[in-house]
Amino acid sequence: MILPVELSCKSEYALLALIELAAHYDTGEPLQIRQIAAQQNIPDRYLEQLLATLRRGGIIRSQRGAKGGYTLAREPWKINLLEVFICIEGLETQPNAQDSDAKSDKTLEGAVILEIWQEAHRAASAILQKYTLQELRDRRDSRRQLDFMYYI
Amino acid sequence: MILPVELSCKSEYALLALIELAAHYDTGEPLQIRQIAAQQNIPDRYLEQLLATLRRGGIIRSQRGAKGGYTLAREPWKINLLEVFICIEGLETQPNAQDSDAKSDKTLEGAVILEIWQEAHRAASAILQKYTLQELRDRRDSRRQLDFMYYI
DNA sequence: ATCATACCCCGGTTTTCCACTGGGGTTTAG
DNA sequence: CTAAACCCCAGTGGAAAACCGGGGTATGAT
Numbered sequence: 001m002i003l004p005v006e007l008s009c010k011s012e013y014a015l016l017a018l019i020e021l022a023a024h025y026d027t028g029e030p031l032q033i034r035q036i037a038a039q040q041n042i043p044d045r046y047l048e049q050l051l052a053t054l055r056r057g058g059i060i061r062s063q064r065g066a067k068g069g070y071t072l073a074r075e076p077w078k079i080n081l082l083e084v085f086i087c088i089e090g091l092e093t094q095p096n097a098q099d100s101d102a103k104s105d106k107t108l109e110g111a112v113i114l115e116i117w118q119e120a121h122r123a124a125s126a127i128l129q130k131y132t133l134q135e136l137r138d139r140r141d142s143r144r145q146l147d148f149m150y151y152i
Numbered sequence: 153m154i155l156p157v158e159l160s161c162k163s164e165y166a167l168l169a170l171i172e173l174a175a176h177y178d179t180g181e182p183l184q185i186r187q188i189a190a191q192q193n194i195p196d197r198y199l200e201q202l203l204a205t206l207r208r209g210g211i212i213r214s215q216r217g218a219k220g221g222y223t224l225a226r227e228p229w230k231i232n233l234l235e236v237f238i239c240i241e242g243l244e245t246q247p248n249a250q251d252s253d254a255k256s257d258k259t260l261e262g263a264v265i266l267e268i269w270q271e272a273h274r275a276a277s278a279i280l281q282k283y284t285l286q287e288l289r290d291r292r293d294s295r296r297q298l299d300f301m302y303y304i
Numbered sequence: 305a306t307c308a309t310a311c312c313c314c315g316g317t318t319t320t321c322c323a324c325t326g327g328g329g330t331t332t333a334g
Numbered sequence: 335c336t337a338a339a340c341c342c343c344a345g346t347g348g349a350a351a352a353c354c355g356g357g358g359t360a361t362g363a364t
Contacts, residue, residue, distance in 0.1 A: 007269050009352065016261050032310070040261065046353050052312075065361025066309040081268065108299070109192065112291045113167050116233065117159050120279040127272040139264045147260070161323065184339070198324055204341075217332025218338040 014050045014088045015081070016040040019140060021060060022076035022133040030062075030069030050088065057087035077134035082125055166202045166240045167233070168192040171292060173212060174228035174285040182214075182221030202240065209239030229286035234277055 017036045024031050033051065037044035051070055054060045061073045072079065169188045176183050185203065189196035203222055206212045213225045224231065 007266075012262070012265060015265050016259075019261050019264075034310085040259070043353060045355075048311080049353090062311065063361085064309095064311045064359075066307095067362060068310050068360085070311090107168075107192070108292050108295045109168050109171050109288075110164065112171075112288055112295065113164060114159075115291075116280070116283055116288075120276040123279050124272040124276040127268070127275050131268050136261075136264055136268075139267075140260050143260045143264065186339090195324060197326080200340080201324095201342095214340065215332090216330075216340050218336095219333060220331085220339045222340090 008089070010050060011085055011088050013040070013042050013047060014054060014084060015136070016042065017047060017051065018054070018059070018072070018079070018084065018133050019136050021070060021072050022137045023140075025072050025076055028071070030067075030071045032069040036070075053088060053090075054084075057083075059084065059087055072133070075134075076137060077132045079133045080129050081131045081133075081136075082128040085128060160241070162202060163237055163240050165192070165194050165199060166206060166236060167288070168194065169199060169203065170206070170211070170224070170231070170236065170285050171288050173222060173224050174231075174289045175292075177224050177228055180223070182219075182223050184221040188222075205240060205242075206236075209235075211236060211239055224285070227286075228289060229284045231285045232281050233283045233285075233288075234280040237280060 017040065020036050020039055021031055033044050033048055036042070037047050051060065051062070055062050055070075058073055059079060060070050062068070062070050169192065172188050172191055173183055185196050185200055188194070189199050203212065203214070207214050207222075210225055211231060212222050214220070214222050
């Protein structure tokens, strides 16, 4: 059906990678696939595809050649989670329902269900939209602090 | 991953069937698989499984034998969409994260992502929880009225 | 210049899950 | 006792997700 909002491996990998990139954003230096993959236990050849998608989506930039790698295309607080999901999962469609009488569900009941489903989807999207990579990074860091405190 | 919030065929079929059952609730008579399947264009053998799940979930009751069929276990306004989804998709788990140190994501970053994801999920769930089968039925009926008006 | 590094592109494989089907059995009204 | 209906469980086909590999291209260092 339309509207596959799920936390797939893909999305999680992408976000994990983006957290790393956000953490290294200050340095201006690019991060390489290998490093990210090792840090987060992601199969590197797979991660490569995801990063390519993120690049095409304008979320990250890539530098080719030796000493190359990836950097965020914008500041971490200007990238929200919703656009990451949309970029990765690629839920582009959902144009206006009618073009003459296409196959747009065609039953009253289906339309009613879809309507409510979309309302729920919008609610979830609003949450994702208000969180940025910066917040993710900050939360990670404060968690680290906390764990360190417990360790002592 | 955890938390697959998506509108699957399964869920849609189940809701379509439940709308039919809600519409016939006043009569007290049971509805048969064949009738529901024909009405909503659902493969009947498949629908059978879904109805079985709904029955085990306490959402509908079944009457065996000749003249048997299915009825809602409660009034249509006492069944909300969230419980239908939970029953059908079976997202039961999500216990407290730690039992010693199981495989519960184990990385800080994963936990942070999961946390936000769950917040989004709760937002969507709240929407689904506030709609009942009665509302679905009502919407369907008023849509029908509207379409009829246009027809004239 | 050349060479190692690291991204780029595109296709294949494996695994998993979903939608769907089939073959029996059991209960119940007439 | 028989037909109508639900009940249970075990498959199958296809598609998508996750993952891997090969060869190409740009780039910094020597």
